[in-house]
Amino acid sequence: MHNWTWQTWQGKPYLTCDLISQPHGFFTSAFAPQTPETLTSALGVEAEVLRTQQVHGNAVLAPEEIKAGTKSLVTSMASQPTAEEIERPHADGCFSNYSSQAAWVCTADCTPALIADQRTGQVAAAHAGWRGTAQQIVPIAITKLQSQGSRLQDLRVLLGPAIAGEVYQVGIDVATQIGLSVVDTKQFAREADIITHLLNLEKPPLLPDSKPGHVRLDVRRINEIQLEQMGLAPEQVATAPHCTYQEPDRFFSYRRTKLKQVQWSGIVST
Structure with a gap:
């Protein structure tokens, strides 16, 4: 730390x-x-x-x-x-x-x-x-x-x-757009599968939300994942x-x- x-x-x-x-x-x-x-x-x-x-x-x-x-x-x-x-x-x-x-x-x-x-x-x-x-x-x-x-x-x-x-509550459309920056789209048949994948990561960038069609978005966690994928420890x-x-x-x-x-x-x- x-x-x-x-x-x-x-x-x-x-x-x-x-x-x-x-x-x-x-x-x-x-x-x-x-x-x-x-x-x-x-x-x-x-x-x-x-x-x-x-x-x-x-x-x-x-x-x-x-x-x-x-x-x-x-x-x-x-x-x-x-x-x-x-x-x-x-x-x-x-x-x-x-x-x-x-x-x-x-x-x-x-x-x-x-x-x-x-x-x-x-x-x-x-x-x-x-x-x-x-x-x-x-x-x-x-x-x-x-x-x-x-x-x-x-x-x-x-x-x-x-x-x-x-x-940070966002619509599924926003979550999908930002999610596409950290997933291999070839691995997912539907956009909904991308959301499910991100919700179930060990340290997820998306969190559930009670409002239909919405999730909670951790933008900083998405940035962390991008940096990890780029090769930063x-x-x-x-x-x-x-x-x-x-x-x-x-x-x-x-x-x-x-x-x-x-x-x-x-x-x-x-």
């Missing part, structure tokens, strides 16, 4: 894990409305901030792609653009390719995944909601790091605070013991409030 620890910055709590040595943090709702440009200071470093406009897809961008796709919407030379006046490229992940680059994602029930290469120091961050997870965004982020020299055995992955499976992955839905004093939860409020998660390359 890896230790998850509450840290404080300016008297406010954020979460870290000893699995990863690179500066990182899963920030709580207490930090709203501060942005990554400010929160990077909490990690004790100065770094170039990498962030995107998240759209629940599986695109993971390099720093140069983010720079090329970022545009100021301010035309007056007399003013500096605010965060709301900047158009960012659509993607749900980013990765570093030099030192002192900070990769950030925001979430409000979806899984924030922070990935670190303990040998090269490079990092990635992914916003893994059920749609992005169904499209294997975390494995895609890992392949981006591999394309620039990372080895699987050197990678460490943190799956941060997100809505827990026991309280269980000890290379740590999942935060916190649920955004069930901890209103610490986290925003869209499922709980239906409000568009987010908390940030970031990691810095070394």
Whole structure:
């Protein structure tokens, strides 16, 4: 087991894990409305901030792609653009390719995944909601790091605070879509068989629900299975013991409030 620890910055709590040595943090709702440009200071470093406009897809961008796709919407030379006046490229992940680059994602029930290469120091961050997870965004982020020299055995992955499976009710259609990312479809004659298979795994990503046509979905467990199938050992992955839905004093939860409020998660390359 890896230790998850509450840290404080300016008297406010954020979460870290000893699995990863690179500066990182899963920030709580207490930090709203501060942005990554400010929160990077909490990690004790100065770094170039990498962030995107998240759209629940599986695109993971390099720093140069983010720079090329970022545009100021301010035309007056007399003013500096605010965060709301900047158009960012659509993607749900980013990765570093030099030192002192900070990769950030925001979430409000979806899984924030922070990935670190303990040998090269490079990092990635992914916003893994059920749609992005169904499209294997975390494995895609890992392949981006591999394309620039990372080895699987050197990678460490943190799956941060997100809505827990026991309280995340979804329809069978959603469960099937995300289930297809971790099963061999040739082994199942019907989609219903996929659901039954996932419900009966030793550590199941799906749980029964009393409402007909519905189940409970553990998105982080699906991500764990994807990483295992990719070749990462269980000890290379740590999942935060916190649920955004069930901890209103610490986290925003869209499922709980239906409000568009987010908390940030970031990691810095070394």
